Amino acid sequence: MSERERLYRFLEGRDPMQLDEDGNYYIRHVEAMTGEGLYDKSDIAAELGWRDREIDRAEQREAELVQSLKAAKCPQCDGSGAVQVGPDDICQCQWCHERDAILAKYKCDGTASG
Numbered sequence: 001m002s003e004r005e006r007l008y009r010f011l012e013g014r015d016p017m018q019l020d021e022d023g024n025y026y027i028r029h030v031e032a033m034t035g036e037g038l039y040d041k042s043d044i045a046a047e048l049g050w051r052d053r054e055i056d057r058a059e060q061r062e063a064e065l066v067q068s069l070k071a072a073k074c075p076q077c078d079g080s081g082a083v084q085v086g087p088d089d090i091c092q093c094q095w096c097h098e099r100d101a102i103l104a105k106y107k108c109d110g111t112a113s114g
């Protein structure tokens with residue numbers, strides 16, 4: 001086993017072939033680095049650092065959006081998720097249902113703080 005193979009085994013999930021099968025994530029960077037003339041560690045580290053900062057900022061924005069969604073008051077019901085549409089008729093609140101679906105997608109429940 002080559003040094004490179006040991007490295008990729010160690011860094012599970014970073015196999016270039018798999019990254020390209022999942023959406024050309026590897027070759028896209030190789031081509032971009034070539035096009036931008038990134039050949040030494042310092043240039044590549046600066047690019048990776050910039051990307052890490054952008055990812056951190058995007059994650060922060062996502063967390064803020066989730067908090068805003070959790071705090072938003074339902075315009076359709078009292079927040080219980082039920083809407084009285086007649087004397088004996090209660091329906092599921094569409095707004096609450098869709099909010100809960102979004103929070104579930106981001107693995108948050110409507111009541112958790114984080």
Ligand SMILES: [Zn+2]
Pocket residue numbers: 074075076077078079080081082093094095096097
């Ligand atoms: Zn509602």
